[in-house]
Amino acid sequence: GNSVTQMEGPVTLSEEAFLTINCTYTATGYPSLFWYVQYPGEGLQLLLKATKADDKGSNKGFEATYRKETTSFHLEKGSVQVSDSAVYFCALFSNDYKLSFGAGTTVTVRA
Amino acid sequence: EPEVTQTPSHQVTQMGQEVILRCVPISNHLYFYWYRQILGQKVEFLVSFYNNEISEKSEIFDDQFSVERPDGSNFTLKIRSTKLEDSAMYFCASSDGQSLLPYEQYFGPGTRLTVT
Numbered sequence: 001g002n003s004v005t006q007m008e009g010p011v012t013l014s015e016e017a018f019l020t021i022n023c024t025y026t027a028t029g030y031p032s033l034f035w036y037v038q039y040p041g042e043g044l045q046l047l048l049k050a051t052k053a054d055d056k057g058s059n060k061g062f063e064a065t066y067r068k069e070t071t072s073f074h075l076e077k078g079s080v081q082v083s084d085s086a087v088y089f090c091a092l093f094s095n096d097y098k099l100s101f102g103a104g105t106t107v108t109v110r111a
Numbered sequence: 112e113p114e115v116t117q118t119p120s121h122q123v124t125q126m127g128q129e130v131i132l133r134c135v136p137i138s139n140h141l142y143f144y145w146y147r148q149i150l151g152q153k154v155e156f157l158v159s160f161y162n163n164e165i166s167e168k169s170e171i172f173d174d175q176f177s178v179e180r181p182d183g184s185n186f187t188l189k190i191r192s193t194k195l196e197d198s199a200m201y202f203c204a205s206s207d208g209q210s211l212l213p214y215e216q217y218f219g220p221g222t223r224l225t226v227t
Contacts, residue, residue, distance in 0.1 A: 004153075036218075043115065044154075044202060044218035089154060098144070098167060099216060101154035 002027045006090045006102030013080055013109050021075040021105045023064075023090035031094040033057075033066050033073040038087045038104075047075075047088070080109045113137045115219035117203050123225045124193055132188045132222045134203030141208035143186045144216060145178065147171075147199040154202065160186065161208065193226045200224075 007022040025031065035047040035057070048057030053068035062077045073090060090102040116135045124130050136143050145157040158168040160178055177189045186205075190197055200221045206214035 041220065043117075043220040044204075046215055046217075049215075091154075098156040098159060098169075099146070099154075100156070101146075103151075103153045104148075 002031065002092055002094050002100040004090050004092055004100055004102040006088075007105055008103070010106040010108060013107070015081060015109055015111055016079045017109075019075070019077045019080045019084070019107065021088055021090070021107070023073045023075065023102060025071050025073065025090075025092050027071075027092055027094050027100075029094050031092040033064070034091045034093065034099070035062070035064055035073070035075050036089040036091055036101075038089065040086070044089065080107075082109050082111050085109045113217075115203055115205055115217050117201075117219035117222050119222060120220065121223045121225070123227065126195060126226055127192050130190050130193055130224065132190075132201050132203075132224070134186045134188070134219055135184050136186055136203065136205030137207075137217055138184070139207060140205035140217070142166075142206045142214060142216075143178075143180070144204040144206075145188045146202040146204065146218075148202070148221075149196075149199040157188070190224075193224075195226050198224055198226045 003026045032051040034049045036044040037047045048059040050057040050066035056065045064073050064075045087104045087106050089104045091099045118133045143160040148154045158172045159166045175191050179187050202221045203219040204216040206216045
């Protein structure tokens with residue numbers, strides 16, 4: 001079946017530090033890959049997506065590249081801000097029309 | 112900007128009681144979903160709903176669970192006889208079903224269900 005494994009947290013960083021959250025997947029077919037973010041007290045929001053191999057999704061300074069050869073979709077941001085403190089979820093969407101999520105990684109950015 | 116809303120934000124119930132979690136999806140959306148996240152675990156798919164019927168459900172979604180769209184705006188998840196292990200955050204989501212696949216799913220803020 002489909003599954004997503006992402007880096008366990010929590011992750012604590014200082015402002016302007018580099019952030020990487022690893023995500024790997026197992027899927028049948030050709031899944032689309034997503035990163036969702038959940039800010040405190042809010043719902044899950046789509047951060048970025050990639051629908052085919054070698055696509056790069058980007059938004060708000062975050063980037064992730066769909067790597068079919070390593071079945072990965074690692075999230076990166078070059079310089080984080082306090083406002084990036086949130087829980088980040090990697091997810092895939094495949095032929096079964098539902099999202100399969102990773103466990104989520106809590107990121108805290110200190111001023 | 113349109114958003115998915117859920118009520119209540121937190122529900123406490125005793126084991127064996129029935130609970131109904133409510134969601135108002137985005138108004139022109141056609142697909143509706145429930146997911147749940149047990150504390151410290153993954154967000155798990157429960158059920159999807161389209162055209163007034165269940166289109167897919169997971170093995171978690173047993174006979175204790177049901178979904179309904181009682182009117183043109185609400186989408187509910189009912190748990191008939193709650194168990195301790197039903198304690199989780201429940202997320203509702205909707206998608207328009209009219210754009211290209213994959214349909215983007217818009218999530219609500221969740222309802223935290225605590226079964227005592």
